[in-house]
Amino acid sequence: MPECNLKANLNQCTCTYLSCHRRGKCCECVVYHRSHGELPGCFFPREAEKTYDRSIRKFVEVYSKG
Numbered sequence: 001m002p003e004c005n006l007k008a009n010l011n012q013c014t015c016t017y018l019s020c021h022r023r024g025k026c027c028e029c030v031v032y033h034r035s036h037g038e039l040p041g042c043f044f045p046r047e048a049e050k051t052y053d054r055s056i057r058k059f060v061e062v063y064s065k066g
């Protein structure tokens, strides 16, 4: 079983939902959001991330702008 890079992951995490128990556990974060048809918060620009809309639709919308 590979070791989790929790501390390093937390240092890079841009998710503003600070009470989430998946923060820093990127594998759990990806699985969770993928199962909901979403992407992890770190895929979104700062302002979009704050909306907590992690849908693929939002992701495409954000990156389709100019």
Ligand code: SF4
Binding pocket: 015, 016, 017, 020, 021, 022, 023, 024, 028, 029, 030, 032, 033, 039, 040, 041, 042
């Ligand atoms: S992106 Fe989602 S699962 Fe990941 S830390 Fe933020 S709220 Fe939690």
